[in-house]
Amino acid sequence: MLKYLIEKEFKQFFRNSFLPRIVIAMPFMAILIFPMVANYDVKNINLSIVDNDKSPYSSQMVRKIESSGYFRITDVSSTYNEALKSIEQNKSDVILEIPNQFETDLVREGETRVLISTNTVNGMKGSLGSAYLSAIVADFNSQIRSELMQIKKGIQVPAIEIVPMYKFNPRLIYKVFMIPAIMIMILALVCGFLPALNIVGEKESGTFEQMNVTPVSKIHFILAKLIPYWVVGFVVLTICFLAAWAFYGFLPVGSFVTLYVFTTLFVLAISGFGLVISNYANTIQQAIFMIFFFVMTFIFMSGLYTPVASMPQWAQALSTISPLKYIIMVFRLVYLKGSSVSDLFVPFFALMGFAVFFNGWAVLSYHKKN
Amino acid sequence: MQSFQNPTENEFAVSCQSVSKHYIKNSPFEKLNVKALENISFDVSRGELFGIIGPDGAGKTTLFRILTTLILADEGTVSIEGNDVVKDFKSIRNEVGYMPGRFSLYQDLTVEENLNVFAKVFKTSIEENYHLIEDIYKQIEPFKKRRAGKLSGGMKQKLALCCALIHKPKVLFLDEPTTGVDPVSRKEFWDMLKRLKAQNITILVSTPYMDEASLCDRIALIQNGSFLKIDTPKNIVNQFPHELWSVSSDAMSKLLNDLRKIPNIRSCFSFGESHHVTLKNKDWSVDELKVVLEKYEHTSVEIKVIEASIEDCFMDLT
Numbered sequence: 291m292l293k294y295l296i297e298k299e300f301k302q303f304f305r306n307s308f309l310p311r312i313v314i315a316m317p318f319m320a321i322l323i324f325p326m327v328a329n330y331d332v333k334n335i336n337l338s339i340v341d342n343d344k345s346p347y348s349s350q351m352v353r354k355i356e357s358s359g360y361f362r363i364t365d366v367s368s369t370y371n372e373a374l375k376s377i378e379q380n381k382s383d384v385i386l387e388i389p390n391q392f393e394t395d396l397v398r399e400g401e402t403r404v405l406i407s408t409n410t411v412n413g414m415k416g417s418l419g420s421a422y423l424s425a426i427v428a429d430f431n432s433q434i435r436s437e438l439m440q441i442k443k444g445i446q447v448p449a450i451e452i453v454p455m456y457k458f459n460p461r462l463i464y465k466v467f468m469i470p471a472i473m474i475m476i477l478a479l480v481c482g483f484l485p486a487l488n489i490v491g492e493k494e495s496g497t498f499e500q501m502n503v504t505p506v507s508k509i510h511f512i513l514a515k516l517i518p519y520w521v522v523g524f525v526v527l528t529i530c531f532l533a534a535w536a537f538y539g540f541l542p543v544g545s546f547v548t549l550y551v552f553t554t555l556f557v558l559a560i561s562g563f564g565l566v567i568s569n570y571a572n573t574i575q576q577a578i579f580m581i582f583f584f585v586m587t588f589i590f591m592s593g594l595y596t597p598v599a600s601m602p603q604w605a606q607a608l609s610t611i612s613p614l615k616y617i618i619m620v621f622r623l624v625y626l627k628g629s630s631v632s633d634l635f636v637p638f639f640a641l642m643g644f645a646v647f648f649n650g651w652a653v654l655s656y657h658k659k660n
Numbered sequence: 661m662q663s664f665q666n667p668t669e670n671e672f673a674v675s676c677q678s679v680s681k682h683y684i685k686n687s688p689f690e691k692l693n694v695k696a697l698e699n700i701s702f703d704v705s706r707g708e709l710f711g712i713i714g715p716d717g718a719g720k721t722t723l724f725r726i727l728t729t730l731i732l733a734d735e736g737t738v739s740i741e742g743n744d745v746v747k748d749f750k751s752i753r754n755e756v757g758y759m760p761g762r763f764s765l766y767q768d769l770t771v772e773e774n775l776n777v778f779a780k781v782f783k784t785s786i787e788e789n790y791h792l793i794e795d796i797y798k799q800i801e802p803f804k805k806r807r808a809g810k811l812s813g814g815m816k817q818k819l820a821l822c823c824a825l826i827h828k829p830k831v832l833f834l835d836e837p838t839t840g841v842d843p844v845s846r847k848e849f850w851d852m853l854k855r856l857k858a859q860n861i862t863i864l865v866s867t868p869y870m871d872e873a874s875l876c877d878r879i880a881l882i883q884n885g886s887f888l889k890i891d892t893p894k895n896i897v898n899q900f901p902h903e904l905w906s907v908s909s910d911a912m913s914k915l916l917n918d919l920r921k922i923p924n925i926r927s928c929f930s931f932g933e934s935h936h937v938t939l940k941n942k943d944w945s946v947d948e949l950k951v952v953l954e955k956y957e958h959t960s961v962e963i964k965v966i967e968a969s970i971e972d973c974f975m976d977l978t
Contacts, residue, residue, distance in 0.1 A: 291783065499730060502729075
């Protein structure tokens with residue numbers, strides 16, 4: 291009996307003119323486009339320069355900033371107030387003011403000041419912009435210093451140069467960080483929420499009730515709903531893996547087996563969650579709204595965009611209820627660090643707990659309704 | 661109200677004893693306490709065509725949903741073919757066919773696929789019970805590759821009936837099968853029911869159309885969740901206690917108002933082409949009323965003595 295129900299489900303899925311296409315399009319969209327857009331490498335910061343000195347040193351410094359690639363000089367003003375106007379008109383994001391006698395002070399006194407003033411309406415762009423700029427100025431500073439010292443005293447100055455080493459993501463590519471998380475988001479949609487919407491859809495069209503007067507048991511009915519989407523989910527995930535490899539040559543350091551094991555657990559948990567929603571919602575509108583609410587919560591609590599550790603204490607505690615947090619953590623660790631199941635006991639049991647909890651809840655709330 | 665004193669459960673296809681159902685809602689936005697059904701008792705014999713007749717909102721669908729194990733009654737017991745709807749709901753689901761009022765098949769599957777799905781979930785096949793649905797299915801067979809959602813209203817109805825019949829049910833529940841169906845298809849549909857009855861299938865059908873009542877073996881008149889009467893259509897009509905006249909004139913809506921002003925008129929309802937009138941004083945003759953109406957300046961007044969219909973009985977009982 292289950293076989294025929296699943297067959298029916300697949301027939302309906304492929305007859306739908308919309309779903310199969312979106313299922314194929316989504317992984318490509320996600321792997322090709324999202325990592326480019328959801329990118330925290332801030333580039334093209336618009337810089338306004340107020341050079342009161344106009345000396346060889348000041349122009350040397352401006353050139354150094356320009357050649358860094360992060361900045362675009364969009365405005366050159368003669369006074370600070372003028373430069374402020376360009377910020378107000380949204381022409382520039384950061385002002386660098388070089389004082390009068392910049393070079394003279396630097397050579398004579400060995401000390402001078404520059405002013406960096408930032409528009410922080412977009413906090414991320416502002417703070418990163420001023421940090422980048424400070425770093426370049428500091429770099430320029432040490433360059434100048436060693437030059438001057440050599441001229442003056444002819445000796446090498448001792449200086450500490452910091453060489454950071456980025457483990458597991460040596461070039462700090464943001465994409466590499468994002469792709470595993472995006473894969474999970476798609477998986478959650480396909481395996482968790484599509485079957486839930488499907489069930490609520492049957493409620494709305496009355497076929498749910500029609501099926502209820504047949505000897506089809508609830509377990510069979512629900513399994514027939516879930517299994518096709520599990521299959522589709524794994525197909526989509528595999529397409530994601532392939533696309534990540536084809537477009538970025540991005541392969542997990544760890545093994546695919548680990549990824550699939552955890553995916554199975556996660557899929558169980560999230561489809562259980564979907565079932566809970568389908569039990570409480572009577573219309574598709576209600577279901578979509580509930581899903582939207584929980585997806586937002588789960589995603590922001592999951593550390594997909596911002597690290598969990600930088601959240602306030604209460605939010606960190608709250609984030610433990612997001613199954614997405616654990617699976618995203620696993621995917622990142624396996625992809626970048628090559629962790630294996632034995633390193634991942636905590637997420638393993640957490641996901642297992644979620645699976646038991648949500649499916650148990652689904653079973654209980656189902657009985658309540660009848 | 662008719663009730664059987666000692667019903668031996670197994671004699672009846674459906675036996676319903678003092679069933680009540682309330683809908684209670686207590687949310688901040690709405691407080692609701694609706695008596696959907698109150699103290700409903702009736703029995704349906706094997707092979708009977710039993711009609712439940714009543715207006716929209718009378719509780720017909722709620723009753724059907726209780727009988728088909730979809731919801732639980734608050735009070736009372738129901739047994740279908742000797743099985744209790746609460747304890748033995750699983751075996752009941754194998755034995756009943758249910759056709760809800762709203763078209764509830766998979767719109768994105770074809771006619772044939774729908775039938776197949778329902779045959780398969782009952783662990784049977786189309787071929788096995790083809791003789792049952794043959795008459796009906798022949799009419800939609802030319803469209804068997806068409807998706808159910810693209811069928812016309814009458815065709816959907818036929819397909820739904822086929823799907824409800826495919827597992828050879830002992831009892832068939834049809835909830836308002838002819839609502840929104842054109843008169844020709846309605847007649848066809850009742851002809852089909854008669855043929856099914858000949859196959860010894862017990863049929864319970866609900867309808868808001870009083871004219872269909874006479875096509876049933878027995879009917880129950882339902883209003884506001886209670887049965888007003890259970891009997892054969894003939895008995896119900898024969899028991900109509902008053903003399904009934906049909907009155908018409910050139911100004912029908914004025915006529916209705918004027919008739920209601922006349923003290924000796926007991927009741928007056930509009931029935932399409934004419935108004936049906938019952939009197940308090942039986943000695944009044946047709947001519948006497950005619951004289952009164954002509955005083956109200958009515959022209960071409962026609963008054964006939966008529967037989968009561970089920971609808972007249974229903975109006976009289978409510």
